[in-house]
Amino acid sequence: MIFVTIIPTDQWLTVYEKNKKRNHKRNLQVQKEALCQKLLDYFPTANIDDLHAHLLSHGLFLPDPSDKQVIRKMIKRNVWKQAEKGLSTLKKAWKGPDVPVFIFPSNFTSRVLQREFNGLSGLSFRDKMFLFITDKTTTKELLALITHEYNHVCRLHFIDKTEEELCLLDSLILEGLAENAVRSLLGDKYIANWTKLYSDEEVKKHWKKWIKPNIDMKKTDRRHDILLYGKGNIPKSLGYNTGYHLVYSFLQNSNKSIFESLRLSSDEIFHNSSY
Amino acid sequence: MSNYFNMCQKNVGKPVKITTKDGRVHRGIIQRVNHSHVFLQPTPRGLGGYGFGYWGPYGYGPGFGVGVAFGAIATLAFLPFFFW
Numbered sequence: 001m002i003f004v005t006i007i008p009t010d011q012w013l014t015v016y017e018k019n020k021k022r023n024h025k026r027n028l029q030v031q032k033e034a035l036c037q038k039l040l041d042y043f044p045t046a047n048i049d050d051l052h053a054h055l056l057s058h059g060l061f062l063p064d065p066s067d068k069q070v071i072r073k074m075i076k077r078n079v080w081k082q083a084e085k086g087l088s089t090l091k092k093a094w095k096g097p098d099v100p101v102f103i104f105p106s107n108f109t110s111r112v113l114q115r116e117f118n119g120l121s122g123l124s125f126r127d128k129m130f131l132f133i134t135d136k137t138t139t140k141e142l143l144a145l146i147t148h149e150y151n152h153v154c155r156l157h158f159i160d161k162t163e164e165e166l167c168l169l170d171s172l173i174l175e176g177l178a179e180n181a182v183r184s185l186l187g188d189k190y191i192a193n194w195t196k197l198y199s200d201e202e203v204k205k206h207w208k209k210w211i212k213p214n215i216d217m218k219k220t221d222r223r224h225d226i227l228l229y230g231k232g233n234i235p236k237s238l239g240y241n242t243g244y245h246l247v248y249s250f251l252q253n254s255n256k257s258i259f260e261s262l263r264l265s266s267d268e269i270f271h272n273s274s275y
Numbered sequence: 276m277s278n279y280f281n282m283c284q285k286n287v288g289k290p291v292k293i294t295t296k297d298g299r300v301h302r303g304i305i306q307r308v309n310h311s312h313v314f315l316q317p318t319p320r321g322l323g324g325y326g327f328g329y330w331g332p333y334g335y336g337p338g339f340g341v342g343v344a345f346g347a348i349a350t351l352a353f354l355p356f357f358f359w
Contacts, residue, residue, distance in 0.1 A: 043322065046322055047299065047300075047301070047341075049341045050322060051322065054322040057330060057331060058324070058326050058329070058330065059326075059327075059329050059331075107331070110331055112329070112331060113329050113331065116329075117327065117328060117329045120327060120329075121326060121327045121328075121329040122326060122327040123324045123325070123326050123327075124324055124325050124326075125323065125324045125325075145327060148327055149327065152325045156325070163323040171325070174325055175325070175328075178325075192327070192328055194328050219323070225330070229328075229330050237328060240328050
């Protein structure tokens with residue numbers, strides 16, 4: 001098995017569990033100290049409160065009376081070992097970098113996260129990745145999440161752009177490649193709900209109306225995330241959905257593998273797609 | 276009462292950048308002010324990364340914002356909205 005770095009966050013979670021009190025507000029502090037304090041080493045320029053809020057926004061669990069059980073079950077099922085196995089296979093297949101991986105429970109008090117995303121969330125950077133799962137996440141679901149997130153890590157590693165250099169087109173292709181990788185490795189059954197929200201006609205309409213005029217928009221622009229996630233009159237999961245279909249058409253047109261596509265520029269993928 | 280107290284009191288809801296004497300930079304929206312501290316609602320943008328499709332901006336309730344003691348403030352600047 002190829003070596004991968006799974007951080008023993010099960011031990012961090014055990015510390016959180018031990019220090020937990022009865023008061024929710026106090027437990028947010030306990031969580032921040034037990035988890036985010038250690039994570040600061042991996043975010044040299046961040047402050048702890050921003051980091052905590054950022055992870056909560058992306059699906060980290062909120063302290064809750066039932067989190068103890070969730071944590072225990074995750075430890076019992078040994079999800080850390082499962083993740084190690086899956087990641088090792090992907091790292092070998094894509095010849096990707098070794099990055100630290102942090103696994104935590106997802107926010108089980110969020111109905112949207114549990115219903116629409118099956119309790120799965122993640123967050124990836126070129127040098128680290130986070131997985132947010134539940135005690136009920138199956139091995140295959142965990143693999144789908146790891147495939148999606150590690151695909152991001154590889155893509156960010158190969159295109160080698162800073163956060164400031166990335167634009168909306170890069171983001172669409174990142175998301176599109178990640179979920180097409182899930183489709184090609186695990187099958188249609190495991191692809192995210194946001195790939196199936198709209199008809200082909202609607203996808204083309206969205207592209208023309210919202211995305212095409214903004215493909216150069218920087219990731220750091222406040223409107224970027226609104227186009228990626230949707231909000232108000234901007235369709236739900238707009239950028240994710242459009243990106244999936246754009247990359248799907250590229251893969252059909254070009255016959256390239258995920259391994260090859262990961263190393264192509266965003267422009268090359270875009271110009272050989274049907275968009 | 277410090278000058279900072281008055282400035283912050285008058286500008287609740289506005290984005291601000293505070294540098295403390297220990298060199299740390301705090302950016303956020305002024306949430307509330309008491310006799311000793313100003314509480315900021317952090318603006319978590321800037322940490323970046325790519326997710327799995329879920330995003331639920333986490334609202335910091337009162338008391339969970341970052342509290343900065345007036346005595347610790349080195350510089351304080353209000354920011355135009357489009358900057359944060």
